[in-house]
Amino acid sequence: MCEVRQPSAPPFNAQAARRLRAALGMGPEHVAYGMRVSYGLPYVTPDLVIAWERGAAVPSSPELTALAGVLWCSPGELIGRPRTLREHRIARAVAAEDVAHAVGMDLPGYLKTEESGRWRGNERQSLALAEVLGLALPDFVAVTGREDKLADLLHSAVTTRWQAYVRPVQKLAPVDRDVLEKVLQSLYQDYQGHMAATLSWGGGTRSASEAGQEFLDRIVDNFWTAVTDRTG
Numbered sequence: 001m002c003e004v005r006q007p008s009a010p011p012f013n014a015q016a017a018r019r020l021r022a023a024l025g026m027g028p029e030h031v032a033y034g035m036r037v038s039y040g041l042p043y044v045t046p047d048l049v050i051a052w053e054r055g056a057a058v059p060s061s062p063e064l065t066a067l068a069g070v071l072w073c074s075p076g077e078l079i080g081r082p083r084t085l086r087e088h089r090i091a092r093a094v095a096a097e098d099v100a101h102a103v104g105m106d107l108p109g110y111l112k113t114e115e116s117g118r119w120r121g122n123e124r125q126s127l128a129l130a131e132v133l134g135l136a137l138p139d140f141v142a143v144t145g146r147e148d149k150l151a152d153l154l155h156s157a158v159t160t161r162w163q164a165y166v167r168p169v170q171k172l173a174p175v176d177r178d179v180l181e182k183v184l185q186s187l188y189q190d191y192q193g194h195m196a197a198t199l200s201w202g203g204g205t206r207s208a209s210e211a212g213q214e215f216l217d218r219i220v221d222n223f224w225t226a227v228t229d230r231t232g
Contacts, residue, residue: 029046032044103129141172150223187222
């Protein structure tokens with residue numbers, strides 16, 4: 001028999017859940033009661049609520065929605081930083097049907113996209129997706145499955161000739177060309193300068209390699225930080 005894979009639970013912010021409950025003057029028993037009576041989840045107990053708040057368990061998507069309702073907040077307030085397309089949708093409390101309609105897909109096709117983590121929409125659909133989910137550019141690149149490719153391009157840009165990678169990077173991350181050129185040049189100089197300085201301090205090739213690898217491991221974060229610094 002073919003096993004049906006269940007979608008993973010969204011990243012849960014346990015501290016936020018505990019803080020919001022306390023601010024409302026509610027105990028775990030009140031939260032559990034509300035989820036049982038108002039949202040039809042008869043198995044929710046105070047102990048389960050406490051387990052969520054301690055990080056010992058993570059609520060599923062339906063449980064997260066119900067918990068947010070009981071705590072009078074949006075699901076996004078109970079989610080850590082979203083990583084996937086599905087997590088961004090849940091954080092925005094948008095139904096899959098609404099996203100599918102906005103981007104011009106049938107529901108099964110859109111859900112398949114969420115499951116695979118690969119976005120294959122055209123430019124119009126991509127703009128609609130970013131709008132309906134309020135995606136910033138770094139998040140859009142990540143949820144459409146382009147972050148690994150971006151990392152590869154940035155890796156090559158800072159270790160070889162950055163000028164050759166302006167256009168390929170811009171195709172994945174549509175940043176203003178003038179800004180992009182300055183960012184790539186800055187990253188190249190930072191990487192090369194760091195490597196040279198490490199060698200000059202007598203650390204040897206191994207130390208330089210480790211320091212350079214650490215820089216490369218964070219290359220995407222470094223890229224977006226540099227873009228933000230130059231665009232305000």
